[in-house]
Amino acid sequence: MTGRARGKARGRARGTTDDASQRPGETAAPPPQQVVPQVIPPDSGNGNGGPPPASGRASYRGGARESKPGMAGGEGMRAPADEMARLSMGGGDGRGDRRRTYGEEPRTRPAHITDKSGTSGQPIPLKTNYFGLEQAPDWHLYQYHVDYNPDIEFKKTRIGLLYHHEELLGKTKAFDGMTLYLPHKLQDNVTEVFSERRSDSAKVKITIKLTNELPPNSPQCIQVYNIIFRRVLAAIEMQQIGRNYYNPAQQVTIPQHKLCVMPGFVTSILQYESNVLLNCDISHKILRSDTVLDIMYDMYARMGDNFYDACTRKLVGTIIMTRYNNKTYRVDDICWDMHPTDSFELRDKSKITYKEYYQKHYELNIADDQQPLLVSKPKPKDIRRGMKENLYFIPELCTLTGLSDDARADFTVMKDVAVHTRVAPSSREQTLTGFISQINRNEKVRVEMGGWGLKFTDSLVTLSARVMPQEKIFQQNGELNYKQEDADWSRDMRGKRLITPVNLQNWVVIFFRRNNQQAQEFVQTLSRVGPPMGMMINNPQPVELQDDRNDSYLTALRQNIGPQTQMVMCIVPTNKKDRYDAIKKFTCVDHPVPSQVIVSRTLSKKQMMMSVATKVAIQLNCKMGGEVWALEIPLKNMMVVGIDSYHDSAKKGRSVGGVIASMNQALTRYYSRCTFQHSMQELLDGLKVCFKGALEKFHEVNNCLPERIIVFRDGVGDGQLPTVYEHEVPQMLDAFKAAGGQNYNPRVGVVVVKKRINSRFFARAGQGLGNPPPGTVIDNTVTKPEWYDFFLVSQCVRQGTVTPTHYNIIHDNTGLKPDHMQRLTYKLCHLYYNWPGTIRVPAPCQYAHKLAFLVGQSIHKDPALELSDKLYFL
DSSP, X not given: OOHHHHHHHHHHOOOOOSOTXXXXXXXXXXXXXXXXXXXXXXXXOOOSSSOOOOOSHHHHTTOSSOOOTTSOOSTTOOOHHHHHHHSOOSSSOOOSOOOOOTTOOOOOSOTTOSOOOOOOSEEEEEEESEEEEEEOTTOOEEEEEEEEESOOOOHHHHHHHHHTTHHHHOSOOEEOSSEEEESSOOSSSEEEEEEEOTTTOOEEEEEEEEEEEEOTTSHXXXXXXXXXXXXXXXXXXXXXXXXXXXXXXXXXXXXXXTEEXXXXXXXXXXXXXXXXXXXXXXXXXEEESSOHHHHHHHHHHHHGGGHHHHHHHHHTTOEEEETTTTEEEEOOEEETTOOTXXXXXXXTSOEEEHHHHHHHHHOOOOOOTTOOEEEEOOOHHHHHTTOOSOEEEOGGGEEEBSOOHHHHTOHHHHHHHHHHHOOOHHHHHHHHHHHHHHHHHOHHHHHHHHHHTEEEOSSOEEEEEEEOOOOOEEETTEEOOOOTTTTBOTGGGTTOOOSBOOOBOSEEEEEEGGGHHHHHHHHHHHHHHTGGGTXXXXXXXXXXXXXXXXXXXXXXXXXXXXXXXXXXXXXXXSOOHHHHHHHHHIIIIIXXXXXEEEEGGGGOXXXXXXXXXXXXXXXXXXXXXXXXXXXXXXXXXXXXXXXXEEEOSSXXXXXXXXXXXXOSTTSOOEEEEEEEESXXXXXHHHHHHHXXXXXXXXXXXXXXXXXXXXXXXXXXXXXXXXHIIIIIHHHHHHXXXXXXXXXXXXXXXXXEEEOOXXXXXXXXXXXXXXXXXXXXXXXXXXXXXXXXXXXXXXSOOSSSOOOOEEEEXXXXXXXXXXXXXXXXXXXHTTOOTTSSBOOXXXXXXXXXXXXXXXXXXXXXXXXXXXXXXXXXXX
């Protein structure tokens, strides 16, 4: 188990027991707070041609369906289409806060950027995983508001009464109970019709009023396109699991690991530069082939007295899928004193047991009546909606999704899974075009899409990109000779001297007595690899431990670290997290000194010793403030800042922000600080302190403040861009000004870096397709018109399909052209010293991530300022 998994388990585990001799399911823990049990009801389609019901967690937390047995009243819960109808889309008074609709992003493109395309580099034609959405030249969507007199409360009744008038409305329509969308315009702007209510034969007047004629690229149209596309996916028998759609009929089992892989697609329809496009990429849902109850049985057989504790740690925090309706939920607790034979109350006040309910509604027979129930607690936003009760699930009917940390650390498991999930560009194109062909050929889809006047193109979108010039990389005695397409210069570094080598004279090596020989051989190898790189590595002070207890390492550190100590190296027998954390906390907080922890297994292969020693020597040089290689950076008096965040494993709800700022023109020396936050305000306050320290250090080194500051902001999730743009950027600008003084007014650029994206690009490779070469930049066709953005492929991938990184420049008064911003970004991807090649993000972002990870996983405190000018966190 990795440190991250342990942190999750510790932070979320609850419900332990003293009597571990009982079998799974027997009452053994104090009863939790009694709440009304809830179960997951059978699926209910709307059957009326309206938007399809939502699924996944969102469905149960207030998605598009009526109140069901065990669920608090349905009023106040709206489908996505209901929320859409509540927005101001024309005809309103314009009062109140403006809400963004689906697909509508804040316009962050600076006003002076009229053309965001660069020009440098060689053109390269690419295909991309987008399909065009074709409409007639004069196509519009017509939006109507529907009123009932007398008022009708229930949505299904409203839909039924309106749909009696199909001869007026036509077969193609979308109605959520309030807002009606039609592909054609009715004869009159206001139309009145009458329907008869079945319950009492009363006449109901229905007023249909035109409120908007929407162009194809309007946000409301974008949302309707996505609603239609969900119907299309249902028509070809794809099933929604979470946010994406999968084909259970094509799932592949990996029996040796008790896993199955279900293929599917992640899709979205949005407005891009000049067209509305469907973005579609392959997705794989990884599931356990055994049930949660099977896992509990296995753990009970192995764990014995530790079963309840271990089971809670393993399951709490995981995501389960209910196989009977393919919906996913987070496990927040295990209720050991509730069982399938317990009863709950239906909406009609009658009672039924869980066992009876699943047999009646799903024809599922539960075998183990003594199994406990899994608990999913409502989130704060669910509580605000009135969803205050816990949800309960039967382990026998659930399966775990995804891969555990243990599985991810198992090379064999990952290799076997990759056979099914790692898809090469040519195969990816075939799968995507086959998917769209299946859609376009399906008769139900043709009727649905034809009714709306829409059609998807049959082939992938093509575009023109550029491959930026190869960067020159220098070490002390010359330029490195490497190939840009390889993005790796490790071989070319042999015999080259580091830009700024640091001699290692006073250092300590601590090791367990069993690793004595390995430690001696490794130190000797280090002393041999150092001189060719320009590093003189003296013999260290060796400290041999008689045991490998944490206290023994801490005592040795306390007794052997002095004011002149440059480095501490600990060679440990196993990868034990608490020992690593203790060493790092001591050397980063209590007695600040750069440290290196090496697991003895790394040194076990003698044929690899020289290679390992070379990499470690480079790391030691960086941790002591040295530089390894450099590039040509023509911009002078500029500071580059990287910001990333990581959740603190020790304190729930707290995050660590890592801030890295360059201190020299070559962008190879950095100042680092971190900030802790529970809220946005704490983040902003912490950033001010970090920026102040960075500017003071820059002035100390350069005798001036930077004229330009370019911030690369990583760690911005979906939906957080408005917050960063509207709140964080203004505060950031104020912080720079406050830290630099009243008259200090630097030119600032802020770039949001996003790695988790679904865009893919393919280049010609012989008769098929391959990955674009490193340095490929895409700044047209699939970028957003409201953004100053581009995609960059900076890394080399030899298996599967490369994932580009998306950059969105949300603030810019630097005076740099788009070419300059793109070239600078690519240059920074060469400057991460832990890898002799290009990486996926600019080096300051990766350094910020390493800092935030170290603090959030191991230290949980502010590192000592004495280390702030060194890359001690590598």
